Amino acid sequence: MQNIIHTLPEQVANQIAAGEVVQRPSSVVKELLENSIDAGASNIKLIVKDAGKTIIQVIDDGKGMNSADAVKCFERHATSKISSSDDLFALTTKGFRGEALASIASVAQVEMKTRLDNDETGTYIVLEDGKIKLNEPCQLNKGTNFSVKNLFYNIPARRNFLKEDNTELKHIIDEFERVALAHPEIAFSFTSNNNEIFRLSSGNLMQRIIGLFGQNLNQKLVALEETTDYLQIHGFVGKPDAARKKRGQQFFFVNNRFIKSSYLHHAVSSAYENLIGSDEFPAYFIFMELNPRCIDINIHPTKTEIKFEDEKTIYHLLKTAVKRSLGKNNLAPSLDFEIEQNFEFDYSRDKSQIKAPEIKFNSNFNPFKGEVKQNNQNNWQSLYQNFLQTDANDFPSESNAPTLEIEQEWDKGILNSFQFLNRFIVAESSNGLIVIDQNRAHERILYEHYKTAFTHQSNASQQELFPSSLELSVNDAVLLQGLMPELNFLGFQIELLGKNSFVIHGIPAEIAGMNAPEVLEGLIENYKLNNLEAKLDSKENICRSMAKNNCIKSGKKLSEEEINLLLEHLFQCESFSHSPSGKPVFIEIPAGEIEKQFKRNS
Ligand code: ADP
Numbered sequence: 001m002q003n004i005i006h007t008l009p010e011q012v013a014n015q016i017a018a019g020e021v022v023q024r025p026s027s028v029v030k031e032l033l034e035n036s037i038d039a040g041a042s043n044i045k046l047i048v049k050d051a052g053k054t055i056i057q058v059i060d061d062g063k064g065m066n067s068a069d070a071v072k073c074f075e076r077h078a079t080s081k082i083s084s085s086d087d088l089f090a091l092t093t094k095g096f097r098g099e100a101l102a103s104i105a106s107v108a109q110v111e112m113k114t115r116l117d118n119d120e121t122g123t124y125i126v127l128e129d130g131k132i133k134l135n136e137p138c139q140l141n142k143g144t145n146f147s148v149k150n151l152f153y154n155i156p157a158r159r160n161f162l163k164e165d166n167t168e169l170k171h172i173i174d175e176f177e178r179v180a181l182a183h184p185e186i187a188f189s190f191t192s193n194n195n196e197i198f199r200l201s202s203g204n205l206m207q208r209i210i211g212l213f214g215q216n217l218n219q220k221l222v223a224l225e226e227t228t229d230y231l232q233i234h235g236f237v238g239k240p241d242a243a244r245k246k247r248g249q250q251f252f253f254v255n256n257r258f259i260k261s262s263y264l265h266h267a268v269s270s271a272y273e274n275l276i277g278s279d280e281f282p283a284y285f286i287f288m289e290l291n292p293r294c295i296d297i298n299i300h301p302t303k304t305e306i307k308f309e310d311e312k313t314i315y316h317l318l319k320t321a322v323k324r325s326l327g328k329n330n331l332a333p334s335l336d337f338e339i340e341q342n343f344e345f346d347y348s349r350d351k352s353q354i355k356a357p358e359i360k361f362n363s364n365f366n367p368f369k370g371e372v373k374q375n376n377q378n379n380w381q382s383l384y385q386n387f388l389q390t391d392a393n394d395f396p397s398e399s400n401a402p403t404l405e406i407e408q409e410w411d412k413g414i415l416n417s418f419q420f421l422n423r424f425i426v427a428e429s430s431n432g433l434i435v436i437d438q439n440r441a442h443e444r445i446l447y448e449h450y451k452t453a454f455t456h457q458s459n460a461s462q463q464e465l466f467p468s469s470l471e472l473s474v475n476d477a478v479l480l481q482g483l484m485p486e487l488n489f490l491g492f493q494i495e496l497l498g499k500n501s502f503v504i505h506g507i508p509a510e511i512a513g514m515n516a517p518e519v520l521e522g523l524i525e526n527y528k529l530n531n532l533e534a535k536l537d538s539k540e541n542i543c544r545s546m547a548k549n550n551c552i553k554s555g556k557k558l559s560e561e562e563i564n565l566l567l568e569h570l571f572q573c574e575s576f577s578h579s580p581s582g583k584p585v586f587i588e589i590p591a592g593e594i595e596k597q598f599k600r601n602s
């Protein structure tokens with residue numbers, strides 16, 4: 001039989017590589033801007049027409065290329081930036097693959113002019129289908145001028161796949177912002193369809209942030225600075241009251257390279273715990289410097305994901321740094337639930353007085369037992385819908401109300417309750433006052449709810465009126481696929497669409513109304529974190545992650561009905577004294593303690 005294996009023609013190989021490197025006009029913008037930075041430019045101009053579909057031009061005053069390099073740079077694996085595999089672990093440049101220009105030239109019409117500082121004339125190169133069509137001397141200022149025209153002109157399927165101009169332009173602006181933030185020392189301008197969108201002179205980081213995002217950010221940020229042997233952190237983080245409901249001003253740079261990391265985002269968010277609403281995002285511009293040997297940047301073709309040798313240390317350093325910065329600026333309250341002594345009451349004076357909290361409730365009551373079980377589970381769902389939608393009118397009617405047994409105990413046990421600092425619920429108990437952390441309490445309730453759902457292998461599902469789609473990274477997509485059977489039990493209806501994309505048709509009924517993709521993204525994020533911290537079996541992990549992600553957060557104002565429901569469900573839990581991860585749900589201040597305080601002061 002004839003041999004059937006052959007090496008692909010170069011243009012085909014380049015087009016295949018372009019599939020990874022050049023996804024859309026913004027990918028070209030990123031590669032060209034990064035090349036200009038690597039060339040040591042101090043002024044970079046970006047000009048696009050029709051969101052980069054017609055032309056993307058990048059003009060720099062960097063070191064330029066001689067006439068031989070001007071040809072060579074379009075070959076595959078042609079780079080001036082690394083020469084051995086050792087260099088991969090000590091990268092100081094943005095590029096290193098030597099793939100970008102070859103890829104771009106295989107899917108667009110490219111023109112380039114370039115001149116070294118010391119040369120009298122420059123080189124002008126025109127390429128079509130990856131081949132050099134023209135190569136002649138030209139006049140120009142020192143530096144390089146790239147024009148990339150009619151992207152994907154030779155691959156109609158990909159050209160048609162491009163989104164509307166404003167979507168593509170948004171991607172370009174995202175890339176531009178990332179590059180410009182990382183290099184405030186370089187002056188940039190950005191013109192789109194003859195309108196100058198940005199003109200940024202060289203300056204410091206704060207000036208660059210203001211240049212990109214507006215003067216009013218000046219008042220809304222505090223400086224971040226932390227130096228350890230392992231890691232240096234600097235930048236700015238948003239004051240809590242400047243947090244917004246929308247993502248958009250969250251930036252991490254590692255060794256001056258923009259990266260995305262839900263793990264590090266979690267570290268920052270957790271430093272804001274109790275300071276901002278659960279649906280708000282703090283702004284941050286965080287730069288981390290660490291030995292390139294401790295990171296592997298080579299993990300993703302477009303290089304926004306990164307692998308750290310020691311993720312956990314970075315997580316903790318980052319969280320502490322942000323907390324410290326907020327604390328230094330008096331933006332974080334000193335009241336800390338972890339330490340009881342922080343309450344004004346001086347417990348240390350008479351430790352023997354402190355007894356375990358005693359709240360009057362029926363400890364034998366099991367809401368999931370026999371007759372009551374069915375009844376209560378139905379309640380649960382309707383009650384929870386209320387909880388989340390805060391619709392007091394839908395409050396369950398008498399007949400749906402919890403069993404008499406509980407109500408009686410309830411009456412005897414806790415009489416008055418109110419919310420305090422939008423974070424705690426203070427209630428009267430038979431023994432004094434109890435202070436309940438609303439967030440931990442609800443986390444415990446949901447956790448037990450999900451545990452029960454697994455035991456009964458069912459939970460009501462709520463169909464989404466408009467199924468939503470979810471696009472994940474490869475790793476997260478694999479993880480989610482693995483969890484799909486279990487998530488079905490909980491009421492999720494998820495369908496795998498393509499490699500990394502999913503359609504969500506339904507979510508657990510008790511969280512109906514929540515944003516389905518956000519619920520799943522949060523679940524995945526928490527699941528991964530739990531896996532790092534402790535080895536849990538997957539059901540346990542899902543229960544904990546779902547509870548943590550979907551519970552009422554500190555800072556949320558609760559209505560009287562919601563407070564009552566929360567307390568009621570809490571005391572129906574099998575174990576309500578601690579959150580699933582073992583943190584105390586409430587503390588008790590005995591009446592005797594309060595009386596003593598008065599005596600001491602009179
Ligand atoms: P990489 O950046 O990974 O090296 P590229 O394909 O992006 O690969 O670029 C290939 C080479 O072309 C670079 O290594 C660099 O030497 C040269 N080059 C590209 N753009 C410029 C520029 N704007 N100024 C000077 N040299 C450049």
Ligand code: MG
Binds near residue numbers: 035
């Ligand atoms: Mg490059």
